[in-house]
Amino acid sequence: MNHPTHRTRTVLAAAVAALLLAGTGCSSKGDGGSAADGADGVKAGPGVTDKTIKLGALTDLTGPYATLGKSIVQAQQMWADETNAKGGICGRKIEIVVKDHGYDVQKAVTAYADISPDVVALPQVIGSPVVAALLDDIERDKVLTFPQAWAASLLGKDAVQVIGTTYDLDMIAAVDFLTRTKGLKKGDKIGHVYFEGDYGANALEGSTWAAGKARMKVVGQKIKATDTDLSAQVSALRKEGVKAILISAGPAQTASLVGVATSRGLKVPVVSSAPGFAPQLMDTPAAAALEAMLNVVSAAPAVSADVPGVQKMVAAYQKKYPGALVDSGVLSGYNAAQLMGADLKKACDNGSLAREDVVAAHRSQNDIDTGLGSPQDFSDMAKPASSATYVLRPDAKAVGAMVNVEDAHEAPGVKEYLAAKN
Known part of the structure; x- marks a missing residue:
């Protein structure tokens, strides 16, 4: 016999599943990065040429966090387009290579192996289990990585940065x-x-x-x-x-x-x-x-918050992606991209866009504020960047x-x- 409460749970589960598993996939395969110094004298490395800086995104566009992944991808692409319209970073245009892992650890490991030779950093990796599986590779390759995951087990790694609280x-x-x-x-x-x-x-x-x-x-x-x-x-x-x-x-x-x-x-x-x-x-x-x-x-305010930086971001996102959902992923993704941009600019000012120098530039930031939430302190890899x-x-x-x-x-x-x- 089907009781009313059972039918309610069934309808609820079906409705939630239908809404939360919607997502679209996209990927691109870029050219390999140059290891030679640039014509401008800035030291280069994987993911960096005289004309481009390539970043990578290991995201979920078809799994349980598909909607979140789509928002993060679009927000970070918006940041890249805005940055490129202003001349890029270090005289180079930003490109983001996106790979969908569907919240599957093995697919993520394969995707990392595919794109890691061609990118200087990863402003987005969705999922604590995914990042955990990649920690050793990320540290070995010195690829600055911003997880869209906040487990304290991800602390203590020089190249991995949990943004905000754990x-x-x-x-x-x-x-x-x-x-x-x-x-x-x-x-x-x-x-x-x-x-x-x-x-x-x-x-x-x-x-x-x-x-x-x-x-x-x-x-x-x-x-x-x-x-x-x-x-x-x-x-x-x-x-x-x-x-x-x-x-x-x-x-x-x-x-x-x-x-x-x-x-x-x-x-x-x-x-x-x-x-x-x-x-x-x-x-x-x-x-x-x-x-x-x-x-x-x-760790972040609501996207409806009366915060000037947040309101500006929401208006830009709604203009670029009419009708698109504005959720926490938009704020999280855009904030991470802005922080990555600040690291790349500092590395450029220091004369090197090599991976290890991008990591060093990142770790030198001890009070950085994008206007999208709490200030971040990246100087101690063993502690969360914020406790607010x-x-x-x-x-x-x-x-x-x-x-x-x-x-x-x-x-x-x-x-x-x-x-x-x-």
Whole structure:
């Protein structure tokens, strides 16, 4: 017999899957980079000629983060076009070579082998497991890489830069938010639903530490990326009597969690990591529950934020890609591209666009601000570039379907946590 709640979950899962798996692919194969010094006296290397600087993007255009990947690719191409219209960098035009790995680690490894000889740096690599699989190769090749992933396990590598906060810091901020604004107190239980792997494990580390400091208990529920019906997890958390739920997963899992919890009367606050929300969720049956229950912790502001740099970027993106979704990927991708551009300009000023010198130029930046969020400090590879976190909430009427609730701030205990880890 099909109960109404079962039918609701089925419709919800189908709607979310249809929205979140939409994406388009694109790729290009560039000419090999020159290892000779340029005619202008600037030292060159792979991905650099007298006329071009080639960058690479290992993205997801056909897997679970396809929509995000498309936004990042388009935002970074917009940056490249804007940069080239102003004369490029170091007198050279920027080209971005895009490869789709579909969130498949083996495909990503193959794609990296394909493009790495021809690029100087990677301003985009989507996925903690993907970056983890490529770490040794990236370090060996000295290819400056900006992951679209925020696991603390990616820290400590000279050529790899996590931009903003890591997942553990976000969850420390989430627990602080719950205690300050949602009435959680000593002795309460907090559920935490999390993906297996570096993403979820790092997030759980932060929530467990913060809950311990507040004398609360975390009830963990580990899931796989293929799990899109969280009925069993909601039942377990309801039985435990949790007063709030953290989720470190994807948008489909967030929608299922909130939708099922609502249908079963578990109407508690839910806080997600940034990768757990997508604007398309506001077109699903879970929309009302998301607006009522969900907050999102993020290293970046909402794209609807009243921040001049963000508003300028959104206007330019909407003009270049009419009708395209403006989501967090646009901001994240554009910010990463601007930061990469600053590194390339500094390397050029230092007289070398060789890979190792681009990395060195990057590590010399200790207070860089693109106007799109918090300032970044890249000087210590063992620490996140920022420890300040925004709190957002869904709003179907806003650009990107999110609005700021709290501006960026460092949660109490973050310095203590980082000092203990380092």
